Amino acid sequence: MISDMDASGDEIELSIVIPCLNEADTIGAVVGKAFAAIKAAGLAAEVIVADNGSTDDSAQIATALGARVVPVQRPGYGEALMGGINAARGTYIIMGDADDSYDFLSIRPFVEKLRAGHDIVMGCRLPSGGGTVMPGAMPPLHQYFGNPFFSALARWWFGVPIHDINCGMRGFSKKLFEQVDPRCTGMEFAVELVLKGSLQGARITETPITLHRDGRKAHVPHLRTFRDGWRTIVDPKNWTVGYVKVATAGKEARDGEEATTAQCGVQGESGGGGAAE
């Protein structure tokens, strides 16, 4: 059995999980910041890089810096995260991209809010929730339309008190993750965790963060605005669409996991937005 202790014999409180697909430009800096934050806060913690089939040196760089690299064969942002989180030994998870756009040095508020009993602590990059987007860090379409729009739907339909539902930096308990049992394999994973969590009664809050311009040189972001947005709320094959239906169908339909599963179950055998990024 894998032990939930770190090398010193302490219980692991926190697992930092970093999904990674060909991020050799930045993974070294990201893992370095994660370990620096762990040391500064005196945490019993581990760093996991969920490597989603990188063909560059990402995995070797992460391993050399002391991260545990978990290979995840099936492609997709959600797949990478689920693979990494399933392998995590911490009571709490904090996830964030490998592109150096999120600052792992600022994880302390996430840990404090998780310790205070919140099940999900969302990072908020947008000023409406106190966050900061550095110049050039987020496409204007995402900053002024996509993220505020999806977040507003989450507030109106699900009563979730957040302003940046797509934020890739967030903390949650491993127990919550296991209860939610996510199915979305692509970028919609980010929305699924929050919406399904809220339907299950999760205590959800947010904390302001700063989004930096990513440090990539080799390639552009993997996310594709219209494809991923479509999959999140419109694609009838997608699980997230089921949660929206549940929330808008009235209170009776919200009364339990049975209803959620029934709504989502009609949407296709694969249970995800399909393979892909």
Ligand SMILES: Nc1nc2c(ncn2[C@@H]2O[C@H](COP(=O)(O)OP(=O)(O)OP(=O)(O)O)[C@@H](O)[C@H]2O)c(=O)[nH]1
């Ligand atoms: N999109 C995508 N990302 C992956 C995949 N596997 C791992 N990742 C990692 O997941 C993270 C998110 O991808 P990004 O390309 O940074 O997405 P983004 O355009 O920055 O999106 P936001 O961070 O939400 O603004 C990165 O660390 C990727 O390396 C995959 O199959 N698809």
Ligand SMILES: [Mg+2]
């Ligand atoms: Mg990113």
